Amino acid sequence: MRLTVFWQRMADHFGAGYAETFARDHVMTELGGHTVREALDAGWEAKDVWRVVCATMNVPHENH
Numbered sequence: 001m002r003l004t005v006f007w008q009r010m011a012d013h014f015g016a017g018y019a020e021t022f023a024r025d026h027v028m029t030e031l032g033g034h035t036v037r038e039a040l041d042a043g044w045e046a047k048d049v050w051r052v053v054c055a056t057m058n059v060p061h062e063n064h
Contacts, residue, residue, distance in 0.1 A: 001045070001046045001047035001050060003046050006047075006049065007019070010053070013053075023036035023037045028053075030055070039052075
């Protein structure tokens with residue numbers, strides 16, 4: 001998954017303004033105790049981060 005697709009999905013689900021705040025501030029144990037931004041910066045694949053976000057935040061299946 002390209003990062004542009006990842007960020008579009010984040011914006012679609014959380015809203016353009018909150019997506020960045022969520023990615024920067026919400027620590028997720030499923031990402032090894034990292035935020036979305038930290039996980040991406042550490043080399044996690046965008047598709048894997050998106051899967052964690054979907055599972056953890058109950059993103060509707062049609063948005064996966």
